[in-house]
Amino acid sequence: DAGVTQSPTHLIKTRGQHVTLRCSPISGHKSVSWYQQVLGQGPQFIFQYYEKEERGRGNFPDRFSARQFPNYSSELNVNALLLGDSALYLCASSPWSAGGQPQHFGDGTRLSIL
Amino acid sequence: GQSLEQPSEVTAVEGAIVQINCTYQTSGFYGLSWYQQHDGGAPTFLSYNALDGLEETGRFSSFLSRSDSYGYLLLQELQMKDSASYFCAVRDQGVEDGQNFVFGPGTRLSVLP
Numbered sequence: 714d715a716g717v718t719q720s721p722t723h724l725i726k727t728r729g730q731h732v733t734l735r736c737s738p739i740s741g742h743k744s745v746s747w748y749q750q751v752l753g754q755g756p757q758f759i760f761q762y763y764e765k766e767e768r769g770r771g772n773f774p775d776r777f778s779a780r781q782f783p784n785y786s787s788e789l790n791v792n793a794l795l796l797g798d799s800a801l802y803l804c805a806s807s808p809w810s811a812g813g814q815p816q817h818f819g820d821g822t823r824l825s826i827l
Numbered sequence: 828g829q830s831l832e833q834p835s836e837v838t839a840v841e842g843a844i845v846q847i848n849c850t851y852q853t854s855g856f857y858g859l860s861w862y863q864q865h866d867g868g869a870p871t872f873l874s875y876n877a878l879d880g881l882e883e884t885g886r887f888s889s890f891l892s893r894s895d896s897y898g899y900l901l902l903q904e905l906q907m908k909d910s911a912s913y914f915c916a917v918r919d920q921g922v923e924d925g926q927n928f929v930f931g932p933g934t935r936l937s938v939l940p
Contacts, residue, residue: 717869746928748928748930753933754932754933755831755914755916755930755931755932755933756870756914756930757930758927758928758929758930761928769927769928770927771927803869803870805870815860815872815875816860816862816870816872816928817872818869818870818871819869820868820869821869
């Protein structure tokens with residue numbers, strides 16, 4: 714079975730632009746979470762979606778938004794890009810939302826802002 | 828606020844045992860998880876503790892003490908392939924009544940021959 718897939722793998726943008734990152738969860742997983750990971754640090758939680766509804770939101774500005782589609786895939790959108798948005802963006806899926814469900818991570822999208 | 832603390836680096840030799848500690852301070856608590864991440868790779872799930880005590884999975888064990896807000900990951904019979912970063916993570920109640928996931932800063936483990 715395919716794992717969590719993310720696209721694109723790498724992306725270069727300039728300040729002020731916007732970006733859309735995509736994630737397909739493991740088949741049968743209904744929960745998708747997004748994280749930002751800066752080099753040398755732990756992943757920082759951005760959003761969690763379950764059954765197409767937002768279930769959690771981290772401490773990120775409104776420039777960050779996300780949605781989940783009927784097939785449980787998800788998009789993360791970032792507007793008005795800043796240099797500080799340069800990071801690895803990780804998507805993780807799990808079967809459902811509650812408890813200590815293991816999160817299965819994709820390989821991430823490395824976003825560079827020039 | 829919500830915070831987790833881990834040692835930044837740990838070094839050990841092949842075949843040894845190493846313990847990576849994690850202390851947490853969160854507004855709620857729904858269990859402590861551990862993840863491994865090799866350079867350039869994705870985090871992979873290792874273990875989860877919801878209740879106090881020790882959970883064992885092969886060479887890896889994880890311990891939790893909720894009264895002390897403390898847990899650790901124990902790696903036995905270290906192998907070179909265990910060289911990686913290890914993150915503890917907690918799931919607590921976010922400010923918008925959702926589920927907020929908080930990761931620690933990570934511990935970089937170097938296994939020497």
